[in-house]
Every structure is written in C-alpha cells, then in structure tokens.
Amino acid sequence: MPSLARLTAPLSALMFASLAIAAEPAPPAPSPTAAVPMFDHELRRLHSDEVVRLAPRYAGHPVLVVNTASHCGYTGQFKGLEALHQRYKDKGLKVAGFSSDDFKQEADDEAKAAEVCFLNYGVTFDMYAPIHVRGPRAHPLFRELARQSAEPRWNFHKYVVDRDGRVVAAFPSRVEPDAPELREAIEKAL
Structure with missing residues (x-):
C-alpha cells in the first residue's frame, strides 16, 4: 500500500503550481482608446470652441453615428434621433451627429446650423462642427466607417457602432x- 506522503506529494505539487499561476500578475487591461481606434480623434462641438476627445467619450459605449445637414429633406430626422437618444441614453447609447456640407445642404454659418439642431429640434446629443464624410477628404472617422461598411450616399446615413468600435449595422x-x-x-448593440 502506498504511503500517505507519496499520495499527497503530487497533490501538494499541483496546489503549489496553481498558487504560482495565481500569483503571476494579470496582464494590463487594454486602454479604452486602444479598443476603439476609430474614435481616436478630437473634434470641435458645433458652434462652440470646445474640443472633444472622442475616444474617452465613446469608448466602451455603443454609438449611433449620423452625418447631418441643416437644410436637407431629411433634417426632420433630428427629432427622431433626439427621441432615440432620450430612449437609450440610460442604457449606454451615445448618439453623435457630424455636420457636413458634402452634399451642399449644410448652412453656411455654424450659428444657423446650431439653431436648426438645438433650437428647432431640441437636440441634446453630441453635435460636431462640419467635417467631410466622404471621398478623399473624408475625416478619418468616416474613412473607417466606410472601410467597415460603406460611405454615406446622402445626409442622415446612420451607423450603429458596438462597444468595440465595430460597425454592426448601417442604414x-x-x-x-x-x-x-x-x-x-x-438594442443588440446595447
């Protein structure tokens, strides 16, 4: 019959090995900005001097990204976008509007564009100063959205981006x- 010491020796070695593994430091957690490179940019808010670092703002959140214009047949969608923002903001959704004149329907003056968004439609979600959203001059954020999906064909193209910075749907x-x-x-991205 084997001795108790011989039977418990392998068990002791196994316990020591598991303690050694547990004592190893855990690898560092990835930084939120590394997880979402598409948002690794700074943009100015619409009709404001405030510059927003997008990565900390959107990392780890599902984001609805929309290119907008204040003089478009779809401009009335601001009301519905605000309703989505109100409905899902407490669940983590961020709505981000990116003003653009790529389709020649944005106000010439940012103050007028801001009036349409904030006063006419009561927008409280993030709105950014005009950028290019398509073609060779497109902002890197929209180049990445196009790479993962397609570039916008008109104003109010909508991208649903998951918490990891992947486009999971486009409309x-x-x-x-x-x-x-x-x-x-x-809701799937939430």
Whole structure:
C-alpha cells in the first residue's frame, strides 16, 4: 500500500503550481482608446470652441453615428434621433451627429446650423462642427466607417457602432430613426 506522503506529494505539487499561476500578475487591461481606434480623434462641438476627445467619450459605449445637414429633406430626422437618444441614453447609447456640407445642404454659418439642431429640434446629443464624410477628404472617422461598411450616399446615413468600435449595422437616409430595424440593431448593440 502506498504511503500517505507519496499520495499527497503530487497533490501538494499541483496546489503549489496553481498558487504560482495565481500569483503571476494579470496582464494590463487594454486602454479604452486602444479598443476603439476609430474614435481616436478630437473634434470641435458645433458652434462652440470646445474640443472633444472622442475616444474617452465613446469608448466602451455603443454609438449611433449620423452625418447631418441643416437644410436637407431629411433634417426632420433630428427629432427622431433626439427621441432615440432620450430612449437609450440610460442604457449606454451615445448618439453623435457630424455636420457636413458634402452634399451642399449644410448652412453656411455654424450659428444657423446650431439653431436648426438645438433650437428647432431640441437636440441634446453630441453635435460636431462640419467635417467631410466622404471621398478623399473624408475625416478619418468616416474613412473607417466606410472601410467597415460603406460611405454615406446622402445626409442622415446612420451607423450603429458596438462597444468595440465595430460597425454592426448601417442604414441609408430613408430609414427613419424610429424604424424597427434601426431600433433592433441598437438594442443588440446595447
């Protein structure tokens, strides 16, 4: 019959090995900005001097990204976008509007664009100063959105971006903010 010491020796070695593994320091957690390189930019808020670092603002959150214009047939979608913002903000969704004149329908003056967004439609979600959203002059954020999906063909193109910075759904302008397919994509990303 084997001795008790011989039977417990392998068990002691196994316990020591597991303690040694547990004592190793855990690898450092990835920084939120490393996880979402598409948002590794700074942009100025619409009609403001405030510059926002996008990475800390959006890292770890699902984001609805929309290119906007204040004089477009789809401008009324601001109301629905604000409703989405109000409905899902407490669940972690961020809505980000990026003003653009790439389709020649943005106000010439940022003050006028801000009036349309903030006064006419009561927008409280993030709105940024005009940038290019398509073509060779597109901002790197929109180049990445296009790489993962497609570039916007018109104003109010909508991208649902998951917590890891992946485009999980994209919708053309004609898809209204209250469309079931858009809400479903947002709810999956939450």
